[in-house]
Amino acid sequence: MDKQLYMNGEMVRGEGNVRRILNPSxxxxxxTVYEASVKQVEMAIQAARDAFNDSSWKxxxxxxxxxLLRIADTLAERREEFAVLETENTGKPIREARLDVEDSVxxxxxxxxxxxxxxxxxxxxxxxxxxxxxxxxxxxxxxxxPWNFPLLLxxxxxxxALAAGNTIxxxxxxxxxxxxxxxxxxMKKCALPDGVFNLVIGDGQTVGQTLVxxxxxxxxxxxxxxxxxxxxxxxxxxxxxxxxxxxGGKSPLIVWDDANIDQAVEWTIFGxxxxxxxxxxxxxxxxxxENMYKPFIKKLIDKTKKIQLGNPLKEETEMGPLISKExxxxxxxxxxxxxxxxxxxxxxxxxxxxxxxxxxxIIFTDVTLEMAIVQEEIFGPFCVIQxxxxxxxxxxxxxxxxxxxxxxxxxxxxxxxxRLADRIQAGTIWINSYHTPFVNAPWGGFKQxxxxxxxxxxxLAAYSEPKHINLTP
Ligand code: NAD
Numbered sequence: 001m002d003k004q005l006y007m008n009g010e011m012v013r014g015e016g017n018v019r020r021i022l023n024p025s026x027x028x029x030x031x032t033v034y035e036a037s038v039k040q041v042e043m044a045i046q047a048a049r050d051a052f053n054d055s056s057w058k059x060x061x062x063x064x065x066x067x068l069l070r071i072a073d074t075l076a077e078r079r080e081e082f083a084v085l086e087t088e089n090t091g092k093p094i095r096e097a098r099l100d101v102e103d104s105v106x107x108x109x110x111x112x113x114x115x116x117x118x119x120x121x122x123x124x125x126x127x128x129x130x131x132x133x134x135x136x137x138x139x140x141x142x143x144x145x146p147w148n149f150p151l152l153l154x155x156x157x158x159x160x161a162l163a164a165g166n167t168i169x170x171x172x173x174x175x176x177x178x179x180x181x182x183x184x185x186x187m188k189k190c191a192l193p194d195g196v197f198n199l200v201i202g203d204g205q206t207v208g209q210t211l212v213x214x215x216x217x218x219x220x221x222x223x224x225x226x227x228x229x230x231x232x233x234x235x236x237x238x239x240x241x242x243x244x245x246x247x248g249g250k251s252p253l254i255v256w257d258d259a260n261i262d263q264a265v266e267w268t269i270f271g272x273x274x275x276x277x278x279x280x281x282x283x284x285x286x287x288x289x290e291n292m293y294k295p296f297i298k299k300l301i302d303k304t305k306k307i308q309l310g311n312p313l314k315e316e317t318e319m320g321p322l323i324s325k326e327x328x329x330x331x332x333x334x335x336x337x338x339x340x341x342x343x344x345x346x347x348x349x350x351x352x353x354x355x356x357x358x359x360x361x362i363i364f365t366d367v368t369l370e371m372a373i374v375q376e377e378i379f380g381p382f383c384v385i386q387x388x389x390x391x392x393x394x395x396x397x398x399x400x401x402x403x404x405x406x407x408x409x410x411x412x413x414x415x416x417x418x419r420l421a422d423r424i425q426a427g428t429i430w431i432n433s434y435h436t437p438f439v440n441a442p443w444g445g446f447k448q449x450x451x452x453x454x455x456x457x458x459x460l461a462a463y464s465e466p467k468h469i470n471l472t473p
Pocket of ligand 1: 148
């Protein structure tokens with residue numbers, strides 16, 4: 001199938017770059033993708049504009065709710081097909097891809113319900129006049145996502161944007177467009193009005209930049225790296241274009257000496273290496289109380305050596321390959337840098353297998369807060385471990401980077417956990433667990449980890465603005 005863009009209700013063939021999409025496990029071609037030309041991106045924006053202006057979409061909550069429920073049901077029926085395709089495109093273990101599809105279905109259903117529950121306009125009487133306050137959609141939204149959770153991060157934006165009554169031009173990462181192409185093929189079958197959702201594929205410089213700089217786009221919602229987010233934020237500022245940014249992280253996991261050591265090791269491995277560590281909230285900095293430091297490290301290294309790397313389509317696989325050769329080389333360059341900075345590589349960093357971008361999970365010790373491997377987001381199976389001796393020190397280390405996306409605390413002393421949580425600068429803090437996103441709770445970053453929130457009621461509010469209509473009879 002060479003028709004992979006979706007514009008104004010039709011699948012069409014791209015007229016831009018032609019790109020081979022590789023399976024990161026076998027390095028074989030999964031698909032050849034015909035990307036959008038700049039002209040096609042402009043046509044997609046126009047289709048979204050026309051659909052916003054001319055259709056009943058922005059007014060009709062019933063129509064929007066019904067569509068979201070239909071697409072959720074369709075996705076649920078085809079869950080395995082989507083999960084397998086996601087694994088083939090990203091290299092993530094199939095068990096984790098299945099979770100992504102489940103979470104996507106839940107997110108669609110959540111926003112279908114939320115927008116229905118919230119549809120009542122607020123009214124009030126002041127000085128003989130009546131005020132009506134309603135939330136109105138922005139109009140044309142451009143949604144841009146990265147390659148680590150191509151379907152799920154897409155749905156986190158698509159569901160609330162549609163629920164609020166916007167139209168969409170969606171851009172997946174050029175590396176991972178396949179599940180979104182499949183989703184686009186289902187839009188018409190689920191009776192979405194033409195032009196309400198449009199899919200354009202291509203890289204950031206051509207397709208992404210056309211969306212960001214277009215005067216016909218009212219809102220950008222971007223998930224990706226902090227560096228890209230800064231560029232986009234600066235560009236949007238020129239015309240006060242609305243923008244939400246979900247950016248990078250370097251999240252700490254604090255392990256107190258009263259935590260169960262075996263469970264703490266399990267949570268650390270899950271926090272740091274889930275999805276090959278290619279997760280914005282990955283617990284890439286482990287802060288361990290000095291009383292537990294030595295036995296903890298020993299157990300962690302032993303357990304890390306046993307992580308099953310391999311074909312991500314096999315049920316028993318715990319870690320798949322990295323997304324690309326370039327990404328693998330970037331992580332290797334951080335291993336080299338860590339050694340040059342004087343840190344100790346305890347385990348990992350070996351390429352394995354004849355084919356595929358496999359790298360064994362990496363643990364560094366003897367690090368200091370100033371080192372680049374402690375400060376920079378590496379976005380792979382790479383964690384650094386530091387010890388601390390007091391609450392003050394734990395807080396200083398936890399808050400010691402430019403990021404503020406997430407954090408974890410493992411301890412039996414719940415009062416202390418709450419105290420620490422109150423002082424950690426992060427959008428999400430898990431006490432005695434890690435990683436689970438809750439569809440009804442906000443998700444996003446403090447400091448340079450972003451602006452705005454996804455999920456929960458805040459995620460819906462990100463796609464509309466309040467309008468106050470005051471009537472004096
Ligand atoms: P990236 O910033 O390179 O790219 C993200 C997306 O933006 C891609 O679709 C890309 O094509 C596009 N893009 C790149 N340059 C652009 C430009 N100048 N204009 C418009 N679009 C542009 O990030 P990546 O390497 O794909 O993903 C990894 C990053 O994403 C990490 O930093 C990670 O922390 C972040 N991330 C954040 C969250 C979150 O919820 N905060 C979730 C997942 C990933």
